[in-house]
Ligand code: HBI
């Protein structure tokens with residue numbers, strides 16, 4: 001865990017929020033300030049406007065079905081009333097990033113950890129760690145979609161099973177390039193893609209960049225390729241992977257990961273911006289504005 005996260009946990013402890021062994025807490029509704037609600041309202045309005053015509057239909061359908069309040073931070077209970085009957089998923093409040101093993105255990109049991117606190121007004125555009133807006137607005141709308149819901153569950157089980165197998169980086173890349181920064185094919189849209197990843201959907205800058213910029217590569221999704229590709233956590237992506245549709249994730253969810261992870265565990269990963277001979281390239285990026293320092 002990072003130093004800032006440790007500080008965050010200490011803050012929660014000092015604030016008297018009781019953290020259970022599985023890192024969940026009760027969402028402290030009375031701790032949201034007027035500023036927190038205003039930040040939610042601003043981000044919600046900004047992203048719902050911007051995402052129209054840019055995000056995949058399944059996401060918009062999820063936002064509508066969840067009945068997310070535009071005016072104030074929603075109560076997690078009210079969201080569970082919608083999502084649990086639909087797909088069996090439940091959201092649980094957490095103080096922030098939780099250890100990998102804990103995170104995977106939640107996913108494997110159809111629980112999605114949602115950070116309870118909201119970013120500050122000076123962090124509307126960028127925040128390195130997940131806050132309530134990213135976790136809730138970015139991730140939860142797709143959890144009401146049965147195909148995506150099953151993919152997340154299968155991912156959690158696979159990650160849990162593989163935890164000790166040197167396989168974590170491979171699985172983290174799969175999560176990164178699908179759940180966080182995934183694009184989906186749509187011929188009628190700019191560069192032939194719509195948005196579906198939570199890290200894009202919750203960011204104004206990356207919503208525009210991922211779909212419209214000439215800089216990044218957009219490459220058709222391939223499971224092994226994705227698992228071998230490094231990623232950046234501190235800048236916009238150099239490469240996005242594009243699924244044909246959510247049914248493709250359904251197939252991924254049924255993959256037996258074990259032999260794949262064993263085979264790929266010792267291989268050298270590919271740099272984030274590299275195009276490979278076997279790639280099905282949708283757009284070849286200009287690379288303009290890319291950071292030149294080493295990939296993470
Ligand atoms: N904890 N709260 C929270 N949210 C995450 O997205 C998260 C996490 N812990 C670990 C983790 N993600 C990573 O291991 C995944 O990106 C693979």
Ligand code: FE
Pocket residue numbers: 130134135138139180198199
């Ligand atoms: Fe996320």
